[in-house]
Amino acid sequence: MDELRFGTDGWRDVIAEKYTFANVARVAQATADYVKSVGGTRVVIGHDTRFLSDRFARHAAAIVAANGLEVLLSRSYVPTPVASFAVVHEQAAAGVMITASHNPPEYNGYKLKGPYGGSATPEIYAGMTQRLDASPPARPRSEAVKRFDLRTTYYERLAQLVDLSALKNHSGALYHDAMGGAGGGWLAGFVKHAGLALDLRELHGVPHPLFYGVRPEPIPQNLATLRAVLSAEKDPVFAAVTDGDADRIGAVLAGGTYFNSHQIFAVLLHHLYRKGLRGRVVKTFSVSKIVDLLAEKLGLEVVTTPIGFKYITDEFLKGDVLIGGEESGGIGVAGHIPERDGLLNALLLLESVVTTGKSLGEQFAEIEELTGFRHAFDRLDLEVDSPEVRDTLMARLKNEPPTRLGRLEVERVETLDGVKLHLTDGAWVLFRPSGTEPLLRVYCEASDPGEVKKILKEARRALGL
CATH class of the missing domain: 3.40.120.10 (Alpha-D-Glucose-1,6-Bisphosphate, subunit A, domain 3)
Known part of the structure; x- marks a missing residue:
């Protein structure tokens, strides 16, 4: 079976390569097993506008429902925050959003939401992924899936969070x-x-x-x-x-x-x-x-x-x-x-x-x-041949970080997530691998757009790309 990798916010893969109905069924079954393990009885599922997202969502819903859980599936495409809001409003134990967010069109994905209506914590993702393939996907039961539409209820929530009186006076x-x-x-x-x-x-x-x-x-x-x-x-x-x-x-x-x-x-x-x-x-x-x-x-x-x-x-x-x-x-x-x-x-x-x-x-x-700070920022998304190449470059950066980029010296290095070089003049540059694509991202902030360009050029040179 395909190895499925979960990144910073769920699982994403290319449609028809690893993102298939069979693999969605595996993840849906693991979701159902996790929800039952914590005593949950209800799951909310939404989807975006990507190719086949509605069908992937229906398939996941039918698998989860076949495990005896109550499943509420969105009537049409919904924004992720609406699906998350629905989890809380419907008092569900978890939520699923079929989306690849900002990834290219050929991708789709599977985001998991906690009962509080937000991104699943690392602990929740661990609980679900540990159960991946622990049992085969149940036979789908699409007739057991219910539909939801919370557009008006969500709008009422937004109205509570903004100053409507001020907005109504604006034309x-x-x-x-x-x-x-x-x-x-x-x-x-x-x-x-x-x-x-x-x-x-x-x-x-x-x-x-x-x-x-x-x-x-x-x-x-x-x-x-x-x-x-x-x-x-x-x-x-x-x-x-x-x-x-x-x-x-x-x-x-x-x-x-x-x-x-x-x-x-x-x-x-x-x-x-x-x-x-x-x-x-x-x-x-x-x-x-x-x-x-x-x-x-x-x-x-x-x-x-x-x-x-x-x-x-x-x-x-x-x-x-x-x-x-x-x-x-x-x-x-x-x-x-x-x-x-x-x-x-x-x-x-x-x-x-x-x-x-x-x-x-x-x-x-x-x-x-x-x-008292002037802000300029830019980011490079560097394509590499494979995730292995990406990971090799990051390992080299961690083990032997540069001591300078161009005319700027590296004053200190942080490795909380990736490799961040703090430079003289208050600038910084961060190298970090994408969790979902064969990309190496390079972020830079300085006090001048021209300086940002120079630093990113030196950063790319330091990678040998």
Whole structure:
């Protein structure tokens, strides 16, 4: 049988290679065995807009139902945060989301959710994977599967988390690029449900299994059309971008300028603080130091975790977390489920613009002034021949890290998750393998875009690529 590898957030593979109905059945059976082992009786299953996602979800649901568990399957595609919300609302023991998130169109995946409505913790994933192939998949029972639709209930939850009175007084424009993914139509639906006068303009809102020719990750190289459209707009208009399953968020400002995930994180943190909310700030290893500096100015504790939202979920479950986020644009906030929610975050960004009267760019400039730090960031995704090559390169970096990159010396090395080199002048560069693809990612932050380019060039040279 195929060896199935579980990364930072579940199992992902190429459709028809390892991502097959037979392998989905194996994982579904392990899920059912795990849920029964903890005394659970109900499982929620959702799916995104990828090729065959609905059929993979139906197959997984039929396998789990054949084990005597009650299974609630979404009537249509749903964003991951909606599936996670459904787990809590329906008091399920676990949730499954059939999605490969931001991976290329040829991938699909299997995310597991805990009973609290967020990414499964490492302990839950261990409990499930330990049971993989312990018993053969049960004979599917599709007739035992029930359907759910919580669109209105989810909208009511969003309405509790945003300042509706402020949003109702705003009649400006907001763009939403769903990238052909599961977020399509959901923000527009909320605007109608809440009775907002907002002029919501959708791009790529119709589901598309090939995501209109790009991978559904909200980073600059995938947003050419949106950036061209926004080039004619003026502040404070901006576009919110959601990834393939709408748990991550990106943004493009008026004029077509990309507003990265670190900037979004900082603006949301500052906005929540201004709303009177307090708590710990949780960030993954690859997030900008401007978040640390802002939290310090606001008197808030910062917790740094390995990369993967499941580690942030762990901190949410401990309590007293204001906001938690990762470089990829997955951000969770206090008062909601312990989960990334690109739709809620889009509304909170709009709320920040409406209540301050300042564009996102102006708000971030204020944060730079407050912290005394100028932020520039970029990332390389380097394709390698195989996972083995990727792992060999990472082993070499850990055993013999560079002592300098170009003119900059390496002052210290951290290996919490990957290899992070702290350089002179306050810059840093992080080398980390992808958990789902034969990629080696290189992240860099410095105080100047030109310096970031130089450092990434030297980092690539240090890898011999």
